[in-house]
Amino acid sequence: MQKICVVGLGYIGLPTAAVFARAGFDIVGVDVNKQVVERLNKGEIIIEEVGLPEVVKEVVDAGKLRASLEPEAADVFIISVPTPIHEDCTANxxxxxxxxxxxxPHLEKxxxxxxxxxxxxxTMDDVVAPIIREAGFDPEKDVYLAHCPERVLPGRILIELVENTRIVGGLTKExxxxxxxxYRQVVxxxxxxxxxxxxEMSKLMENTFRDVNIALANELTKxxxxxxxxxxxxxELANRHPRVNIHQPGPGVGGHCLAVDPYFIVEKAPEEALMIQLSRDxxxxxxxxxxxxxxxLTAELKEPRIALFGLTYKGNIDDVRESPAxxxxxxxxxxxRFDVRVHDxxxxxxxxxxxxxxxEEAITDANLIVILTDHNEFKALDPQALxxxxxxxxxxxxxNCSGLEQEAALTVHRIGDLTNLQAIHVNKPINN
Ligand SMILES: NC(=O)c1ccc[n+]([C@@H]2O[C@H](COP(=O)([O-])OP(=O)(O)OC[C@H]3O[C@@H](n4cnc5c(N)ncnc54)[C@H](O)[C@@H]3O)[C@@H](O)[C@H]2O)c1
Structure with a gap:
């Protein structure tokens, strides 16, 4: 069985390493974060992803996955390290x-x-290939360089890593x-x-498509x-047209994909990528x-107590990167002026x-709950408890996730329907 060295053991690299290990590959996972390496070697993980703790424990116990701070010789190297943006929105x-x-140093022909x-x-041509060339390898002959973008949905990563269609783009046909x-051995x-x-461009356009469409829904909301x-x-009504699919509005777009990837295109073609930039704005x-x-809502309250619900950029995950919340x-x-409680x-x-x-702490004596993330817990709020x-x-x-209905004792405003939004002005009598 081939040996794979996976560099970067985060939300993508770790599940990837685990899935290949489960399929029988020998995997060494590499990370610069000591805590990640130490915990992984004990069969433990520090991120939240459905099913991942169990699979990781299984493959570590079976000796198919181990972690290291340094790469080592392997047949295949998979690089899954972060690609954030700088302050000026250019790619890092x-x-x-x-x-x-x-x-x-560990490469072989x-x-x-x-x-x-x-x-x-x-990036494969202008950043990765030159490093390989400098090391004395011909990037088009001696080794096989390819980009395989990841398109998994957090919360379903282990399923989607296997079931999704993958795009593989090499520097050469071979x-x-x-x-x-x-990939065909596990996908x-x-x-x-x-x-x-x-x-490279396909991956970026997938996320850009979604960002632009969410911007349209957000503009509609305004x-x-x-x-x-x-x-x-x-x-709801427009989407009953057979070829229309307006996305859902929200408090902004987060995560290190949708909120970041469009900038990679803007950076390379700023004069052309006008709609992409405007959508980001x-x-x-x-x-x-x-x-x-x-x-x-709180204009008439002296010291409004506000409960902010949800910090992650999407529901049922623990990832707060680039989160508008x-x-x-x-x-x-x-x-x-605000007395604030934050709950996630x-x-x-x-x-x-x-x-x-x-x-409990967050809702007690609150004047207003603002739901910022669609966690399942917030979809099933009990109106009587509130x-x-x-x-x-x-x-x-x-x-627009809570399922709470407007009633005499409960006022519900949803982001896309602010027609009846009024300042909160009546405090309940004490001890009520
Ligand atoms: N998370 C997602 O849902 C998702 C989806 C599609 C694509 N991606 C892309 O995948 C890539 C990785 O994303 P992620 O969410 O896994 O990031 P992450 O931050 O969760 O994990 C990256 C890991 O790489 C490690 N690392 C950084 N530099 C390193 C180095 N030089 N050597 C070894 N380890 C190093 C970090 O310590 C970290 O543990 C990014 O380019 C991201 O845009 C992510």
Missing amino acids: VEYVRSATKAVV GNVIIVESTIPPR ATTKAADV TGEVLETEAVTA IAARLGVDAHKVI INNSMPDFVIEQIIK IEIVEKVLANP PHVRNEQVPFPLSSF IAKMDTSVIFDTK
Whole structure:
């Protein structure tokens, strides 16, 4: 069985390593984070992903997966390190560069090197290949270089790693085939072959498509607020057209994919990527739109107690990267008029720079709950519990997920339907 060295053991690299290990490959997982390496060698993980703890324990116990701080010789190298953006929204490919450099001393002719990290167009040609060349290898003959972007959905990673269609783009045709054959040993979905730059661009356009469409829904929400229309109803009705699929509005777009990848295209073609840039701007404006509504809702309260529910960029995960909820929480916390409680059942205190509250603490005496993430826990809120504990039972649901209905004792505002939004002005009598 082939040996694979997976460099970067995060949300992508670790499940990838585990899936290949489960299929019988010998895997060495490499990470620069000592804690990740130490814990993994005990069969433990530090991220939340459905089913992953069990699979990792199984393959570590079976001796198929072990972790190390340094790469070592292998048949295949898979690089899955972060590709964030700099302050100026340009791509930071330094992690990819340093992971490639770390692999180079262990390379042998005939090895396959696959970059799974999401990368700007031409990164394989302009960043990765030159490092290989500098090390004395011909990147088009001696080794097989390919990009295989990842398109899994957090929460379903172990399923989608196996079942999704994969795109593999090599620097040469042979590299494409060699890399595609690696995936064909574990993937039940199709493995589509192309060249590197097309694979790079395809991945970026998948996320850009979604970002642009969410921006359209968010723009509709703002228009609807101005015109007194229910955007949720508009979307529901318009989507009954057989070829229309308007996305859902929300408090902004987060995660290190949708909120980041479009910039990789803007950076390379700023004069052409106008709609892509504008969509980023619209989605980036949503946290302030949410805060505007919070300010309107609480305008008549002296020291409103606000419970902010949810910090992650999507529901039922623990990932807070680029989350618009974090921006909203920080801005609300910075307003001295607000007495704020933050609650997220999926996030640990050490992940964020502010204290978290339990559900009970958060709702007790609250004037307003703002739902920022569609965790299952927030989809099933018990209205009676809220009415009993809150000071004024008002909900602002920015994900349109709560299932709570407007009733005499409970006011529910949804982000796309702000027509009846009024300042909260009545406090319940004490001891009620
Ligand atoms: N998470 C997702 O849902 C997802 C989906 C599609 C694509 N991607 C892409 O996959 C790539 C990895 O994302 P992620 O979510 O797994 O990131 P992550 O931050 O969860 O994990 C990356 C890991 O790489 C390690 N690392 C950094 N530099 C290293 C180096 N030089 N050598 C070894 N280890 C190093 C970090 O310590 C970390 O553990 C990114 O390019 C991302 O855009 C992620």
